[in-house]
Amino acid sequence: MGVNLSKVEKKAKNYSHVLLVMRHAKAEPFNDKGDHDREITDKGEKQAKIVAKGLVGMKLLPDRVACSGAVRARQTLERMLKVFGDHPKVEYRQTLYDGGMQSVFDELANAKDKTRVLMVLGHEPTVSVSCQWLASSDSDMVKLDLLNLGMSTASVVVFGSDQPFSRWQVHDAELLAVLSPKDFD
Numbered sequence: 239m240g241v242n243l244s245k246v247e248k249k250a251k252n253y254s255h256v257l258l259v260m261r262h263a264k265a266e267p268f269n270d271k272g273d274h275d276r277e278i279t280d281k282g283e284k285q286a287k288i289v290a291k292g293l294v295g296m297k298l299l300p301d302r303v304a305c306s307g308a309v310r311a312r313q314t315l316e317r318m319l320k321v322f323g324d325h326p327k328v329e330y331r332q333t334l335y336d337g338g339m340q341s342v343f344d345e346l347a348n349a350k351d352k353t354r355v356l357m358v359l360g361h362e363p364t365v366s367v368s369c370q371w372l373a374s375s376d377s378d379m380v381k382l383d384l385l386n387l388g389m390s391t392a393s394v395v396v397f398g399s400d401q402p403f404s405r406w407q408v409h410d411a412e413l414l415a416v417l418s419p420k421d422f423d
Contacts, residue, residue, distance in 0.1 A: 243422070246396060246415040247296040253398030256298060257372070257411060258357040259342070260289070261365050263317070263392040265310040274335065278313045285392035285419040286314045290321035292422030298396070300326040300357035304345040306334035311359050314392070326357070334360040342368040349403035356403055362388050369395045369413070372406065377413035384416045392419045 250256045263282030278286070293299065303326045305315045312330065319328070333341035342365070345358050358365075366389045373382055389395070397411035 241415055241417055241421040243292065243296055243417075246417070247298070249414050250296070250298060250396060250398055253412075254354065254400045255398070255403055256355045256414075257346070257397040257399075257403065257406075258293070258298060258300060258355065259365050259369050259372075259395045259397070260314075260357060260359045261362055261389040261391055261393050262306070262308070262311040262359065263289075263314040265391070273308075275309045278310050278317075282310070282314065282391065283317050286317035287321060288419045288422050289392050289394060289417075290318035292417070292419075293394070294321060295422075298355055300355045301353045302327045302349065302355075303329070303357040303359060304334060305330050305359040306361060307332040308335045308361065311335070311361070315359055334358065334364075338364055339368045339371065346403040346406050351402040351404065353403060365389050365395070369397075371408050372397055372411045373413040374409050374411060381413050381416050389416075390418055393417060 263278045263285040265276045265278050265282060299322055305311050307330045342358055349356050366385045370385050394417045396414040398414050399411045
């Protein structure tokens, strides 16, 4: 049972503000370089490209991207920027690596009102837990249950709201989709 991307695109189009919360692409296992410096694998490079093309196809090109400072997150975004081009304003944040859920909410609080599509690219469990807290009580329970399992690599959660990001509170946004790279194939 795949996700109907055109339905997600249509729903997202109805909102003034769309948030994309993404987990980095597939990374190499832990090694002597340490967690922060792990790199993405060939599979991760492919995942990042597939997701970027899918988001562009859905007309969800980010205006701004807040990305973890960890190597695997930066490499994921670098691969995606090859598809996105120069459009998104990019900011790297160490807090998205080690700051927990509050770092995601800080990105929302600091977003400019004119930002329509914001992407936050980070790590598990921060990304899935943040998404659970953002999802409104009206959100589809099946989609919400997917987040209980955690987000697989290169997965993206799509939220919509008519409120500017800086006004988003806990359980304020409609959870529109939980997408994996396979959903874009």
